[in-house]
Amino acid sequence: MLKKLFSHTAIYGLAPQVSKIAGFLALPLITKQLTSVDYGVYGLLTAYTTAISILAILGLRLVLVNSFYHSPKQFKWYWRQLYGFLNIWNVFFGALLGLLIYAIIPVEAASNTWKIVLLNIGPVVFFGQTSLLGLTYYQLKQQPMQIAARSIFFGFLSVGLNVLLIAHFKMGYMGWFWSNFITGVLTNASYWYPLNIRLKFTPIYNFKWRLIKRALKVSMPVIPHHYSSYLLDSSDKVIMNFYKVTTGDIGKYNVAYSIGNMFSALGVAGGYAIGPLMNEKYKKDDDKGARNLVFILQLAFFYTSFIACIWMKEVFHLMIRNRELSQMYPLGIVIAMSYNYRPIYMGAVSKLFYKEKTTFLWKLTLTAGLINVVLNLILIPFYGYQIAAYTTFAAFMYMAYAGYYYKVFNEINKVKYYQAYWLISTLVLTVAAYYIVELNIYIKASVSVGYSVIIGLLLLKFSREI
Numbered sequence: 001m002l003k004k005l006f007s008h009t010a011i012y013g014l015a016p017q018v019s020k021i022a023g024f025l026a027l028p029l030i031t032k033q034l035t036s037v038d039y040g041v042y043g044l045l046t047a048y049t050t051a052i053s054i055l056a057i058l059g060l061r062l063v064l065v066n067s068f069y070h071s072p073k074q075f076k077w078y079w080r081q082l083y084g085f086l087n088i089w090n091v092f093f094g095a096l097l098g099l100l101i102y103a104i105i106p107v108e109a110a111s112n113t114w115k116i117v118l119l120n121i122g123p124v125v126f127f128g129q130t131s132l133l134g135l136t137y138y139q140l141k142q143q144p145m146q147i148a149a150r151s152i153f154f155g156f157l158s159v160g161l162n163v164l165l166i167a168h169f170k171m172g173y174m175g176w177f178w179s180n181f182i183t184g185v186l187t188n189a190s191y192w193y194p195l196n197i198r199l200k201f202t203p204i205y206n207f208k209w210r211l212i213k214r215a216l217k218v219s220m221p222v223i224p225h226h227y228s229s230y231l232l233d234s235s236d237k238v239i240m241n242f243y244k245v246t247t248g249d250i251g252k253y254n255v256a257y258s259i260g261n262m263f264s265a266l267g268v269a270g271g272y273a274i275g276p277l278m279n280e281k282y283k284k285d286d287d288k289g290a291r292n293l294v295f296i297l298q299l300a301f302f303y304t305s306f307i308a309c310i311w312m313k314e315v316f317h318l319m320i321r322n323r324e325l326s327q328m329y330p331l332g333i334v335i336a337m338s339y340n341y342r343p344i345y346m347g348a349v350s351k352l353f354y355k356e357k358t359t360f361l362w363k364l365t366l367t368a369g370l371i372n373v374v375l376n377l378i379l380i381p382f383y384g385y386q387i388a389a390y391t392t393f394a395a396f397m398y399m400a401y402a403g404y405y406y407k408v409f410n411e412i413n414k415v416k417y418y419q420a421y422w423l424i425s426t427l428v429l430t431v432a433a434y435y436i437v438e439l440n441i442y443i444k445a446s447v448s449v450g451y452s453v454i455i456g457l458l459l460l461k462f463s464r465e466i
Contacts, residue, residue, distance in 0.1 A: 030166045030175075038173040039251030041109045047237035048104050049097060049120060054227050056093050057086065057129055059219035061136060062353065066218075068140045069279060076201065078211070079133060084203035085212050087128035094125040108247055112174055119181040127188035133201060134191030139272050147272075150190055158183045224362035231369025232395055236388035239376045249385050256328040256389065259312070260335035263305060267342030270297050274343070278350045287414040291347060296459060298343040298422060302429060303455040305340055309333045309433035310444050331389040333437060337430040338393040341400035344422050348403030351412055364406065368399035393430070397423065 060082055067075040098117045105113045138146040158179050165175030195201045240250050274293055281290035308315075309332075316329040349361060372395035379387045403409055404419045436447055 036248035036251035039254045040247030041173045042176050043254030059222035063215045080204045081207040084205040084207050090128040094121040119177045123184035130188045131191045134195045154183045154187050224366045228365035228369035253385050256331035259332040263336045263339035282354045291415045294347040306429050310436045313437050334389040338396040341396040345400040364403045368395045371395045
């Protein structure tokens with residue numbers, strides 16, 4: 001079990017990180033050709049399109065997962081009907097996405113409006129949610145290499161396209177949009193053949209509305225829950241735009257957030273890996289085993305994020321060949337440490353998902369998102385765009401730990417998670433990283449070695465229990 005947790009997290013997490021590391025190594029090549037305005041245009045449009053991205057799947061991934069466990073002999077028929085429904089729905093979603101992009105396009109990108117619209121809606125309209133079904137199937141079958149191989153290949157392709165289009169052809173922000181379009185189409189195509197031909201998950205368009213309505217009844221309460229991810233990750237850029245923060249300053253913030261995106265991807269990978277393992281524990285009524293998996297993953301996240309953050313200054317100065325943008329490392333630390341929320345958050349919500357108690361989740365996650373939005377609305381006019389990193393941190397901490405104090409969780413929970421200690425540890429590590437990053441490399445090297453020993457001993461303790 002423990003071997004699976006680490007191996008699957010490594011595969012899910014390191015596969016996309018390999019390409020992200022390659023992308024990071026390519027920064028000296030592309031940042032010479034980019035300005036803060038390029039980062040701002042891309043970051044702002046991404047923030048707006050993310051605002052409605054959850055509507056593309058209508059929360060139905062939860063239904064796909066639960067039907068796999070609860071109806072193992074009928075889930076294929078169930079998935080085919082949802083596949084057909086989502087293919088039709090995504091045509092309408094693509095039109096909605098195009099209208100949104102047309103309405104909010106920044107003046108700096110007005111000349112490329114229609115290109116940007118078509119590049120964003122193309123993969124959605126032509127393939128629907130093919131990649132979602134393929135990824136979910138291989139995750140639940142615990143075949144992570146099927147996902148990892150695609151992540152690595154298309155990740156490197158994306159990096160190569162970015163270098164070609166931005167550094168060589170000097171396309172600026174349009175290089176990102178073309179790269180995303182090409183890799184999006186090819187990723188969906190790579191899942192289409194095994195899903196439709198080999199596994200026979202062909203979409204049923206004459207689906208039963210009774211089944212779709214029942215599925216939506218379970219999935220719709222999840223939409224506000226997932227929408228909170230947008231409110232936490234991307235709404236800050238929209239609020240900056242509302243307050244007329246310059247596109248250049250939004251671009252600076254987006255550079256700092258690029259580090260957070262790497263840790264966000266790692267958190268998603270950890271969720272993919274630990275989710276099926278926790279469900280297996282719950283199926284055996286082994287809540288303590290599920291909890292210990294969370295503890296081990298949390299320690300691994302603490303180690304990775306803290307070590308990365310204390311060396312953040314050197315990494316930024318080495319890789320970002322733009323004096324203005326390379327000074328954003330303090331914000332990168334705060335954002336990266338905020339993503340430590342993921343494992344302990346899984347401890348609070350995984351069993352609720354397993355028991356299909358979805359009506360509670362939106363109260364927790366949407367509240368966290370609203371905290372982020374309200375704090376940004378109040379504080380950005382006084383403290384500028386940089387305060388958004390700190391409001392993001394505060395909102396993530398609420399989402400990670402507040403769930404443990406809700407009645408619905410305590411009614412089904414059987415073990416202690418010691419959430420207060422994990423919260424204090426997160427705060428202490430964040431403050432420590434913020435100051436240690438400015439020390440000389442010899443002190444940071446000593447801290448890295450000592451911290452590695454401490455985390456290693458703690459991991460050994462919990463691994464013995466498992």
